[in-house]
Amino acid sequence: QKEVEQNSGPLSVPEGAIASLNCTYSDRGSQSFFWYRQYSGKSPELIMSIYSNGDKEDGRFTAQLNKASQYVSLLIRDSQPSDSATYLCAVNLDTGNQFYFGTGTSLTVIP
Amino acid sequence: KAGVTQTPRYLIKTRGQQVTLSCSPISGHRSVSWYQQTPGQGLQFLFEYFSETQRNKGNFPGRFSGRQFSNSRSEMNVSTLELGDSALYLCASSLDGYPGELFFGEGSRLTVL
Numbered sequence: 007q008k009e010v011e012q013n014s015g016p017l018s019v020p021e022g023a024i025a026s027l028n029c030t031y032s033d034r035g036s037q038s039f040f041w042y043r044q045y046s047g048k049s050p051e052l053i054m055s056i057y058s059n060g061d062k063e064d065g066r067f068t069a070q071l072n073k074a075s076q077y078v079s080l081l082i083r084d085s086q087p088s089d090s091a092t093y094l095c096a097v098n099l100d101t102g103n104q105f106y107f108g109t110g111t112s113l114t115v116i117p
Numbered sequence: 118k119a120g121v122t123q124t125p126r127y128l129i130k131t132r133g134q135q136v137t138l139s140c141s142p143i144s145g146h147r148s149v150s151w152y153q154q155t156p157g158q159g160l161q162f163l164f165e166y167f168s169e170t171q172r173n174k175g176n177f178p179g180r181f182s183g184r185q186f187s188n189s190r191s192e193m194n195v196s197t198l199e200l201g202d203s204a205l206y207l208c209a210s211s212l213d214g215y216p217g218e219l220f221f222g223e224g225s226r227l228t229v230l
Contacts, residue, residue: 103211
């Protein structure tokens with residue numbers, strides 16, 4: 007069964023701290039990995055994609071992928087109150103647009 | 118550039134009825150996917166259309182169907198509505214060749230009474 011699991015949280019961090027979000031997936035055939043952010047009452051928006059093992063940095067965000075351990079993580083440095091949202095991990099097995107999403111981790115950044 | 122447009126935004130139906138939801142993708146995007154979002158299950162993939170053809174299908178009953186038109190606009194239909202169909206239905210479009218770069222619409226919130 008194709009599953010993507012995330013800690014549902016809620017995760018609370020103080021402003022300026024590093025927020026660490028984790029995701030594990032069950033299908034070793036998974037090829038591409040994504041993090042989406044969803045504000046309350048809004049639709050998801052893509053913030054990071056990662057396709058190969060290692061780290062990928064984009065501004066305050068760093069995605070980490072370890073295919074051997076089947077996990078993906080997202081680090082948010084210098085967390086801001088505007089980062090408060092639900093973060094969704096998504097996994098793709100093939101070149102089509104069929105994605106498996108985790109149920110999301112709710113992050114609150116406390117000013 | 119206009120985003121993904123979904124209509125209607127909110128609707129209330131009763132059990133046994135059917136519903137049709139519409140999605141207009143971003144101009145130039147030929148892939149349209151549909152997802153169901155509920156608090157307990159999160160985002161679940163329904164189906165994806167590309168160039169008027171269903172390219173992928175999730176694990177939903179046959180009551181859920183969809184189609185795509187030549188202008189890439191897509192519709193999904195749910196027949197014989199059940200209480201458990203109450204959810205936010207999200208449409209996402211993307212450029213082919215960029216898997217995962219989904220641009221979501223604001224969704225259609227369906228309540229089944």
